[in-house]
Amino acid sequence: MTQDFRVTGGGALDRARPISFTFDGVAYGGYEGDTLASALLANGVRLVGRSYKYHRPRGIVSAGSEEPNALVGVARGPGRFTPNLRATQVEIFDGLVVTSQNRWPSLSFDVGAVNDLAAPLIGAGFYYKTFMGPDWFGKNWAWTRVYEPAIRFAAGLGAAPREPDPDRYARYFDHCDVLIVGAGAAGLAAALAAGESGARVVVCDENPAPGGSVLAETGARIAGESARDWLA
Structure with a gap:
């Protein structure tokens, strides 16, 4: 396995156990103990997501639960899709299937990035003053039926799964001093x-x-x- 950006030593990796996974349909390699973030960085993958509103390119900036950019979706079969997982907390395993979020048609070429050109005109909260009417079919009709659905489609994070979750979950209670x-x-x-x-x-x-x-x-x-x- 050739990984030009992999540092030597350090880390809790088992380099005798290579792992294969895919990110946006492209196969990459890592080692047992890698997180998705560390494996992607080792393979030279820097672009992992797009910003919420302007769709600006985003990379990994942390190593734990505080990561704000590298949010991904993980698929494990029908009904087992989980969006908005932090790449810094996803442990890789053989056959892991990961997709990036909030981009179309692809992460490298995102049509939504055109929003960045209008950034001076659409500052924070602009929609509360801009999309107020007309009230042709009742109060706030235009906002609830036209503007808000369009804004939600253009911005956001991962898509919620549509299929029912087939898994059952157990609870465990413990007590301590x-x-x-x-x-x-x-x-x-x-x-x-x-x-x-x-x-x-x-x-x-x-x-x-x-x-x-x-x-x-x-x-x-x-x-x-x-x-x-x-x-x-």
Whole structure:
């Protein structure tokens, strides 16, 4: 696998387990442990979406749940389409099918980008003062029947799935003495301290593996040893 933008070392990747996935119908490769964002960047893919109103090109700007641009749709068969997932949180797997959003007919050539030319005329909230009439068929008729549907079609994010979801979902309840939100170095240290006191501890984190920023650290030391060894 040739990935000119893949850095050496670092990251929780298993480079012995390559993975194939598609983004907008194009096949790419990654490794187990990659997020969609890291795999796309490693393959030199920078354009991942379009802005909400002006359809300006957007790339990846973060590494976690705060990502505002790289919102994608993931398809897993009939009724199993999920829009608006952050590429920085989607773990790749063999056969993953991903599509970009808010563009037509394609991400690289988006007709909606013409909105950018009118940006000086359509500032924030312009529609509240512009599309007020006529009220030929009742109050606010033109807005609700003509203008709002057109604006919603031109702007927005991912499309909601139309087929019923065939999956069933279970709930799980747990109880603890101490709940720690965040499994970075501080959260894990707090969990160790609480656990040593005899408390029942639950650690919650949004990532698939504990460690937080420690997973990417190469020179940091904690309690006299390397951060990686401390994490292990």
